[in-house]
Amino acid sequence: MKIDIHEKNNYTLLCDFYEFAMSNGFFKAGFKDKVVVFDMFFRSVPDNASYAISAGLEQVIEYLESLKFEECDIDFLRSKGIFDEAYLDYLRDFKFECDVWAVPEGTIVFPQEPLIVVRGPIIQAQLLETMVLLTMNHQSMIATKANRIVSAAKGRPVVEFGSRRAQGYSGANLGARAAYIGGCVGTANTLAEKIYGVPALGTMAHSWVQLFDTEYEAFKTYADVYPDNCLLLVDTYDVLKEGIPNAIKVFNEVVVPRGFRPKGIRIDSGDIAYLSKKARKMLDDAGFEDVGIMASNSLDEFTIQNILLQGAKLDSFGVGERLITSKSSPVFGGVYKLTAIKNNETDELVPTIKISENVAKITNPGFKNLYRLYSNSNGKALADVITLHDEKIDDSKDYEIFHPIYTWKRRDIYDFTAKPLLVQIYDKGNLIYKLPTLEEIRSKVKQELGTLWEEVKRLDNPQEYIVDLSYDLWKVKDELLDKHGKNYK
Amino acid sequence: MKIDIHEKNNYTLLCDFYEFAMSNGFFKAGFKDKVVVFDMFFRSVPDNASYAISAGLEQVIEYLESLKFEECDIDFLRSKGIFDEAYLDYLRDFKFECDVWAVPEGTIVFPQEPLIVVRGPIIQAQLLETMVLLTMNHQSMIATKANRIVSAAKGRPVVEFGSRRAQGYSGANLGARAAYIGGCVGTANTLAEKIYGVPALGTMAHSWVQLFDTEYEAFKTYADVYPDNCLLLVDTYDVLKEGIPNAIKVFNEVVVPRGFRPKGIRIDSGDIAYLSKKARKMLDDAGFEDVGIMASNSLDEFTIQNILLQGAKLDSFGVGERLITSKSSPVFGGVYKLTAIKNNETDELVPTIKISENVAKITNPGFKNLYRLYSNSNGKALADVITLHDEKIDDSKDYEIFHPIYTWKRRDIYDFTAKPLLVQIYDKGNLIYKLPTLEEIRSKVKQELGTLWEEVKRLDNPQEYIVDLSYDLWKVKDELLDKHGKNYK
Numbered sequence: 001m002k003i004d005i006h007e008k009n010n011y012t013l014l015c016d017f018y019e020f021a022m023s024n025g026f027f028k029a030g031f032k033d034k035v036v037v038f039d040m041f042f043r044s045v046p047d048n049a050s051y052a053i054s055a056g057l058e059q060v061i062e063y064l065e066s067l068k069f070e071e072c073d074i075d076f077l078r079s080k081g082i083f084d085e086a087y088l089d090y091l092r093d094f095k096f097e098c099d100v101w102a103v104p105e106g107t108i109v110f111p112q113e114p115l116i117v118v119r120g121p122i123i124q125a126q127l128l129e130t131m132v133l134l135t136m137n138h139q140s141m142i143a144t145k146a147n148r149i150v151s152a153a154k155g156r157p158v159v160e161f162g163s164r165r166a167q168g169y170s171g172a173n174l175g176a177r178a179a180y181i182g183g184c185v186g187t188a189n190t191l192a193e194k195i196y197g198v199p200a201l202g203t204m205a206h207s208w209v210q211l212f213d214t215e216y217e218a219f220k221t222y223a224d225v226y227p228d229n230c231l232l233l234v235d236t237y238d239v240l241k242e243g244i245p246n247a248i249k250v251f252n253e254v255v256v257p258r259g260f261r262p263k264g265i266r267i268d269s270g271d272i273a274y275l276s277k278k279a280r281k282m283l284d285d286a287g288f289e290d291v292g293i294m295a296s297n298s299l300d301e302f303t304i305q306n307i308l309l310q311g312a313k314l315d316s317f318g319v320g321e322r323l324i325t326s327k328s329s330p331v332f333g334g335v336y337k338l339t340a341i342k343n344n345e346t347d348e349l350v351p352t353i354k355i356s357e358n359v360a361k362i363t364n365p366g367f368k369n370l371y372r373l374y375s376n377s378n379g380k381a382l383a384d385v386i387t388l389h390d391e392k393i394d395d396s397k398d399y400e401i402f403h404p405i406y407t408w409k410r411r412d413i414y415d416f417t418a419k420p421l422l423v424q425i426y427d428k429g430n431l432i433y434k435l436p437t438l439e440e441i442r443s444k445v446k447q448e449l450g451t452l453w454e455e456v457k458r459l460d461n462p463q464e465y466i467v468d469l470s471y472d473l474w475k476v477k478d479e480l481l482d483k484h485g486k487n488y489k
Numbered sequence: 490m491k492i493d494i495h496e497k498n499n500y501t502l503l504c505d506f507y508e509f510a511m512s513n514g515f516f517k518a519g520f521k522d523k524v525v526v527f528d529m530f531f532r533s534v535p536d537n538a539s540y541a542i543s544a545g546l547e548q549v550i551e552y553l554e555s556l557k558f559e560e561c562d563i564d565f566l567r568s569k570g571i572f573d574e575a576y577l578d579y580l581r582d583f584k585f586e587c588d589v590w591a592v593p594e595g596t597i598v599f600p601q602e603p604l605i606v607v608r609g610p611i612i613q614a615q616l617l618e619t620m621v622l623l624t625m626n627h628q629s630m631i632a633t634k635a636n637r638i639v640s641a642a643k644g645r646p647v648v649e650f651g652s653r654r655a656q657g658y659s660g661a662n663l664g665a666r667a668a669y670i671g672g673c674v675g676t677a678n679t680l681a682e683k684i685y686g687v688p689a690l691g692t693m694a695h696s697w698v699q700l701f702d703t704e705y706e707a708f709k710t711y712a713d714v715y716p717d718n719c720l721l722l723v724d725t726y727d728v729l730k731e732g733i734p735n736a737i738k739v740f741n742e743v744v745v746p747r748g749f750r751p752k753g754i755r756i757d758s759g760d761i762a763y764l765s766k767k768a769r770k771m772l773d774d775a776g777f778e779d780v781g782i783m784a785s786n787s788l789d790e791f792t793i794q795n796i797l798l799q800g801a802k803l804d805s806f807g808v809g810e811r812l813i814t815s816k817s818s819p820v821f822g823g824v825y826k827l828t829a830i831k832n833n834e835t836d837e838l839v840p841t842i843k844i845s846e847n848v849a850k851i852t853n854p855g856f857k858n859l860y861r862l863y864s865n866s867n868g869k870a871l872a873d874v875i876t877l878h879d880e881k882i883d884d885s886k887d888y889e890i891f892h893p894i895y896t897w898k899r900r901d902i903y904d905f906t907a908k909p910l911l912v913q914i915y916d917k918g919n920l921i922y923k924l925p926t927l928e929e930i931r932s933k934v935k936q937e938l939g940t941l942w943e944e945v946k947r948l949d950n951p952q953e954y955i956v957d958l959s960y961d962l963w964k965v966k967d968e969l970l971d972k973h974g975k976n977y978k
Binding site: 174191 | 504518527565619650659664694973
């Protein structure tokens with residue numbers, strides 16, 4: 001019995017087989033050391049949103065730090081019967097030598113922007129594709145979804161409750177981490193606190209109530225054990241006729257006499273808007289104005305927005321399957337594309353492009369950089385500009401931006417500060433980046449969201465944020481399109 | 490930096506925090522040894538399908554076999570400040586003592602049927618909830634989705650290509666395992682072959698083609714390295730004007746002269762139906778009637794069904810994000826519900842029920858069993874019957890089944906064989922089940938599918954398969970509903 005839990009995981013082989021087929025080919029055909037550049041970017045945000053939150057870089061680094069072909073991996077690859085022994089020797093001695101740039105975790109990002117840039121020998125840079133994409137796609141998707149849900153809750157705490165419906169164990173563990181980055185206050189998953197420090201929360205399930213002859217007895221026993229942390233699930237039988245009256249009774253008989261205030265009640269089924277209004281009145285009338293009401297039944301940003309519009313009296317939310325799987329849009333489509341190839345004679349990185357009949361699938365060529373332009377007068381983000389790697393944006397004077405396709409759409413940006421978003425993470429295979437803590441990442445998200453206009457952040461039909469190309473990059477792309485365009489005539 | 494890859498994973502704490510809060514409560518309130526029964530079941534199949542494939546039992550067993558609270562887990566729990574030292578001592582010495590029954594992996598299953606039944610002390614049975622659900626929900630969902638896609642492909646091989654878009658690492662690894670159970674012939678994920686033996690396949694990406702000055706040169710180099718396994722990706726520039734002519738040229742110049750037949754071509758973009766018909770003609774005209782065409786662009790059961798209806802000439806499929814996330818329906822809603830509580834005086838397991846205003850959410854009470862009735866004349870599955878645990882269905886005579894709600898819908902089953910579907914896995918905490926191999930599980934799926942009528946299996950609007958309750962179980966449920974029903978008057 002061999003499974004991927006409880007044993008030392010080495011994810012070096014969590015790699016599409018074609019990466020190995022190609023890298024063996026690079027090796028045999030004599031161009032394994034050809035230096036290239038790959039970009040990781042995405043083309044659209046799930047849920048038709050305008051912005052995403054970049055997450056997963058810490059795990060990408062962890063993967064790179066432990067990238068190693070064990071003898072059993074070599075033996076396994078040999079058994080496939082297509083690899084050269086010299087190539088397998090190369091893998092056995094594999095030492096990561098690439099340069100890597102990335103946007104820090106918690107950065108607000110937009111379609112087409114390079115989130116990770118890898119420069120190095122093709123035989124290495126190619127091999128990273130699967131794990132870089134898997135890691136960044138998963139966590140960026142969940143952080144972004146969580147942020148939408150937190151935003152719909154308008155300041156009320158949201159707890160991630162989805163482990164049981166997650167798509168696998170790292171779906172639950174790293175999903176809880178990403179949800180915390182996106183703004184959730186905690187998780188139901190105990191392991192996510194132990195590993196990542198995401199606060200784990202929770203009190204009782206329906207089975208607790210079912211185990212006793214009466215709901216009152218169930219609540220009383222719970223309150224006896226946890227008088228200082230008494231949050232009762234009130235919907236096992238009938239919320240208004242039994243659940244809340246029993247809860248109030250136990251609050252008065254057990255919790256208050258011991259000098260505590262009750263923590264709250266939770267409603268997990270039924271018409272949450274209606275029940276919460278009734279519940280609020282019943283609690284208030286009993287002198288428990290300070291006792292919160294939590295809802296937790298099939299919620300996401302749209303249901304939360306709706307029940308709050310209906311006047312629901314809720315103080316916090318537990319959000320499960322629709323968050324942990326990003327149910328309404330469960331794929332984050334990040335890609336990893338070749339953008340430049342070194343010319344060994346001139347030592348230049350020559351931009352390359354992937355053409356497609358689908359214009360949205362045409363890549364931005366070249367070794368690139370990324371800037372965000374902030375207004376000096378109000379601190380708001382005005383636009384992002386993708387540039388060639390060595391370009392600087394001079395923010396001491398006005399800067400003209402223009403739409404990369406409708407080039408007549410142009411605009412002068414003035415009185416701004418240009419901030420580069422990509423940070424160097426690896427220098428020739430050496431980690432040179434100091435990883436932020438999870439709390440720092442979480443704060444960064446909050447701080448960055450404050451620089452976005454509300455129009456860009458709204459849940460439905462948001463305004464598209466401007467991401468343009470610098471003139472120099474646009475020219476490189478235009479020339480490549482022109483060169484390849486003859487095929488489409 | 491602490492993350493859940495590359496280190497020994499112990500998933501004992503991958504458990505909703507409320508399970509610990511409750512079990513500490515069971516402990517303190519003096520009923521930790523109360524024997525109960527929990528059922529794991531689901532209420533509906535993703536994609537409005539009628540059947541699902543049960544998968545994940547091997548990983549549930551692996552979890553149970555390694556369930557252990559390490560000292561660092563105890564320290565972590567202590568730090569939460571709500572647990573009794575005596576409870577923590579209990580966890581430190583935790584020894585699994587439950588009885589477990591389950592349907593073997595690869596069994597075709599239907600809503601409401603118990604897939605896993607756990608009987609044991611509440612303090613233990615309750616703790617398993619999160620991992621049992623997470624494991625079974627994830628793999629059953631992917632196996633079921635894969636089976637739908639494989640069925641749409643009508644005998645053409647389907648390869649799982651989704652690692653880069655999976656929701657985390659186990660989403661990719663165990664997703665590949667589950668897809669193989671569901672009928673895929675292989676995966677792109679190399680690690681899934683090393684760990685589980687799912688065949689890993691793949692040849693080249695667009696980056697291979699981009700790396701060379703011309704597509705012809707790229708193909709020629711690849712064919713030189715892999716003349717015996719030459720499958721070329723033909724859509725980097727223009728499929729019909731360049732990709733296929735270049736492929737044919739290289740097949741003729743490199744592959745055939747070395748005594749091999751080409752493996753095929755792959756099309757990853759554009760109008761697959763149109764392109765594949767043109768490609769087929771071009772390959773045939775060049776004498777490559779035996780060379781297959783693979784498609785791999787945003788496919789699922791519906792797109793495959795459609796392009797085949799349009800007369801696409803395709804021989805195999807690579808299916809990525811829509812399979813590995815079950816994109817059109819990314820949640821499998823299995824639940825784990827308390828169904829019986831032992832009366833310590835009579836030693837009887839007393840059935841318990843969870844009532845809900847939503848009738849579909851009312852549980853089937855009691856310690857149960859599950860039978861499938863097969864026609865002796867044609868081997869087809871006629872109906873499933875959920876019974877009390879000790880009930881036997883006597884198939885030597887006619888058996889009357891009836892609808893559990895519309896009880897006037899009744900029918901005599903005759904000339905049938907009743908097969909129990911639940912197998913005992915654990916006896917007082919001891920594993921007594923011999924795990925099947927992955928190939929055996931895969932074969933079981935194929936064999937079981939053969940016993941289902943086509944009407945039940947169709948992708949759109951399938952016929953609902955009959956799952957009834959035995960009279961004795963129905964009576965228990967009816968009496969409990971009647972008893973609790975007064976709350977709804």
